[in-house]
Amino acid sequence: MSTGSVWLGLVLGLPSVSLAAQTRVTGTVAGAVLNVRTRSDAGTALGFAGSVRYRRFEFGVHYAEGTLQPTDPQAEVRDLVEGAVALRFLATPWLTFHVGPQARSYATQSGTERWVTWQAGGRGEAAIVGTSVRGYATLWRALGLNVNLSPGSGSARGGEVGVIVDLPPRPFWFSLAYGIDQSDVPGAGRRETVESLTFTAGLRRR
Amino acid sequence: MRLGVAALALLLATPLRAQDGNAKDVITGAVRAYRDLDFEVAARMLRRALTPPLVTGLDDAERAQALTYLGAAEHYRARHDSAIAVFRRLVVFAPRHRPDTLVFPPEITRLYDDVRRRTKVVAIRLPADTEFMLAGEGRLVAWLYPSVPHDVTVAINREDGRRLRTVFTGPIGDSLDVRWDGRDSTGALATGDRLWLTVASRGAGSEATRLVRVPLRVELSGADTLRHTPPLTSNQLLPERADGGTGVRSLAGGLLLAAGALTLPAITAPGERASGTRFVVAGALGVSGLVGYLSRRPGRPLPENAAINRTRRDAWRRQEDVVTRENAQRMRAARLRIRSGTMVVVERGGGDS
Numbered sequence: 254m255s256t257g258s259v260w261l262g263l264v265l266g267l268p269s270v271s272l273a274a275q276t277r278v279t280g281t282v283a284g285a286v287l288n289v290r291t292r293s294d295a296g297t298a299l300g301f302a303g304s305v306r307y308r309r310f311e312f313g314v315h316y317a318e319g320t321l322q323p324t325d326p327q328a329e330v331r332d333l334v335e336g337a338v339a340l341r342f343l344a345t346p347w348l349t350f351h352v353g354p355q356a357r358s359y360a361t362q363s364g365t366e367r368w369v370t371w372q373a374g375g376r377g378e379a380a381i382v383g384t385s386v387r388g389y390a391t392l393w394r395a396l397g398l399n400v401n402l403s404p405g406s407g408s409a410r411g412g413e414v415g416v417i418v419d420l421p422p423r424p425f426w427f428s429l430a431y432g433i434d435q436s437d438v439p440g441a442g443r444r445e446t447v448e449s450l451t452f453t454a455g456l457r458r459r
Numbered sequence: 460m461r462l463g464v465a466a467l468a469l470l471l472a473t474p475l476r477a478q479d480g481n482a483k484d485v486i487t488g489a490v491r492a493y494r495d496l497d498f499e500v501a502a503r504m505l506r507r508a509l510t511p512p513l514v515t516g517l518d519d520a521e522r523a524q525a526l527t528y529l530g531a532a533e534h535y536r537a538r539h540d541s542a543i544a545v546f547r548r549l550v551v552f553a554p555r556h557r558p559d560t561l562v563f564p565p566e567i568t569r570l571y572d573d574v575r576r577r578t579k580v581v582a583i584r585l586p587a588d589t590e591f592m593l594a595g596e597g598r599l600v601a602w603l604y605p606s607v608p609h610d611v612t613v614a615i616n617r618e619d620g621r622r623l624r625t626v627f628t629g630p631i632g633d634s635l636d637v638r639w640d641g642r643d644s645t646g647a648l649a650t651g652d653r654l655w656l657t658v659a660s661r662g663a664g665s666e667a668t669r670l671v672r673v674p675l676r677v678e679l680s681g682a683d684t685l686r687h688t689p690p691l692t693s694n695q696l697l698p699e700r701a702d703g704g705t706g707v708r709s710l711a712g713g714l715l716l717a718a719g720a721l722t723l724p725a726i727t728a729p730g731e732r733a734s735g736t737r738f739v740v741a742g743a744l745g746v747s748g749l750v751g752y753l754s755r756r757p758g759r760p761l762p763e764n765a766a767i768n769r770t771r772r773d774a775w776r777r778q779e780d781v782v783t784r785e786n787a788q789r790m791r792a793a794r795l796r797i798r799s800g801t802m803v804v805v806e807r808g809g810g811d812s
Contacts, residue, residue: 288736290734290736379712379715379716380709380712381709381712381713381716381744381747381748381750381751382709382747382750382751382754382755383751383755383761383762383763383764384763384764384767385763386747386750386751388712388713388716388744388747389716390716390719390723392726392727410727411727411728412723412726412727413723414716414719414720414723414737414740414741414744415740416716416740416743416744416747421763421766422766429739429740429743430740431720431723431736431737431739431740431741433723433724433727433728433731433733433737434727434728435727435728435731446728446731448724448733448734448736448737449736450736450737450739450740
C-alpha cells in the first residue's frame with residue numbers, strides 16, 4: 254500500500270504544480286473502476302489516472318489495485334496491483350504514440366508474481382458525435398518483458414478500444430474501454446491473458 | 460624663346476580669365492556699366508551672370524539685384540516687353556522684393572509695381588528639416604509670402620498630382636503660415652518619398668494661374684509596428700452545418716471502432732477465448748455512431764463546431780486587439796521627419812490680372 258500512496262501523491266501532485274506554473278500545460282485527473290478477467294480469476298479493481306500535456310508531449314500515469322477471485326474454489330485469491338507510466342507524443346490531433354513501462358503484480362499468500370513490460374504503441378482517435386463523443390483504439394507491443402517468478406523474458410502485446418464522452422463546457426469527461434493483453438514467456442511455459450473493462454470519470458483542465 | 464611662349468600664354472589667358480570671372484565680379488561690372496549709362500553692356504553682362512554656370516554662384520539677394528538692374532537696363536534700352544518679362548521673372552523668384560528707390564527712379568519702380576500687381580505668386584519658406592513626435596503638437600510650418608494679396612489653395616499632393624489633403628483655402632494678405640501634421644484627409648500618415656506642398660494662386664476667375672511646389676520627403680522613424688494577424692480563412696474554421704457526409708462519417712467511425720473492439724482479442728491474443736465484456740464497449744460505440752448519424756443529418760447545425768469557431772474568432776480578435784493597441788502605443792512614440800527640397804514654379808497658362 255505504501256507504493257500506492259507514492260503513486261497517488263505523484264499523480265495528484267504533478268498536474269497541480271505544472272498547471273500552476275505554466276498556463277499552456279493542460280492535464281487530466283480521473284478515477285477508474287476496472288473489471289479484470291484472467292484465465293483463472295476475475296475481480297474488480299479501483300484506480301486512478303492522470304496526465305499532463307505540454308505542446309505535443311504528454312506524460313501519463315495509471316494505477317489500480319483490487320482482488321481477483323478464482324474460478325476454481327481450490328485456487329488462491331490474488332491481489333492485483335498495476336501501474337504504468339507513459340510518455341506520449343501527439344503526432345496529429347488524432348494520432349498519438351507512446352512508450353513506457355507497465356508493472357502488474359499478483360500477490361498471494363505464497364508469494365508475489367510481478368510482470369513488467371516496456372510498451373511502445375500508438376493510438377488513433379475519431380470524433381463520433383461532434384467533438385463530445387469520441388472513440389479510440391490503442392495497440393501496443395512490448396519492447397521487453399520480465400517476470401520475477403519464471404526465469405527469462407518473453408513477449409507481450411495488447412490493445413484497448415473505448416469511447417470518451419466530454420461534457421463541454423464543463424470539465425468532466427467519462428470513458429468506457431475494453432482492453433486485452435497477452436504476455437508470453439515460452440521458456441517458462443507461462444502465458445497470461447488479461448481482459449479489462451474500465452469505466453473512468455475525470456476532470457480535464459484545458 | 461621660352462620667354463616668348465610664356466608671354467603669349469599670358470596674353471591669351473587674361474581675356475579668358477576676365478570672361479570667366481566669378482558672378483559677383485560680373486554683376487559689379489554690370490552695375491558699373493549701368494551707372495555709366497552703358498545699358499547694352501550692362502544688360503549683356505547681367506544676362507551672362509544670370510545664366511548657368513555663373514548663376515549658381517549667386518545667392519537669392521544677388522539674383523534679385525541682378526534681375527532688377529537687368530529690368531531697368533532693358534527699360535532704358537527701350538525694350539519694354541523684355542523689361543516686363545524680366546520683372547515678372549523677378550516677382551516669381553522673389554515676391555517680396557522691392558527695387559531700391561534710392562537707386563532706381565520712379566519710372567522703374569512704377570513699372571515693377573505694375574508687373575507685380577499683375578503677377579500673382581507666392582514664395583514658400585520651409586525649414587529644410589522638420590522632425591516632431593506624432594503624439595505631440597509638432598507640425599511642419601510653411602511661411603507663405605505673396606506678391607500681392609490674392610486667393611490661394613495650399614495642399615499636399617502625391618507625385619502624380621493626386622491631392623492627399625487641403626491644408627488651406629482662402630485669401631492671403633501680407634503673409635500666411637500654414638501647418639501640416641503629416642496626415643492625409645483620412646487621418647492616416649502620408650509617408651512617402653515624393654510628396655509635394657503645392658500652393659495654387661488663383662486669378663480673377665477660379666482657375667489656378669500659377670503653382671508653386673516644394674518637394675517633401677516624409678519619413679517615419681521609431682515606428683516598427685507589429686504585423687496584423689491575418690484573418691481566419693475558411694480552412695481554419697470548421698463547418699457549422701452538417702453536410703451529407705457528416706452523419707455517415709460518424710456512423711462509419713462508430714461501427715469501425717465497434718468492430719475493432721470485437722476483433723481486438725483475435726488481434727492481440729489469438730486463440731484465446733475472450734469474455735463478453737467487449738460487447739459492452741462495442742455496443743456503446745455502435746450506439747454512439749448511430750446517434751451521430753441521426754443527429755448530423757445534412758443541414759443540421761453543428762453547435763460544437765460553432766463553439767470552436769467562436770473560440771478561434773475570439774482568440775483572433777484578442778490577438779488583433781493586442782496588436783492594434785501595441786501599434787497605437789508605438790505610433791505615439793514615433794517621430795515624423797519631413798525634409799523639403801527646392802521650390803519650383805509652374806505656370807498654368809491662365810492670365811494674371
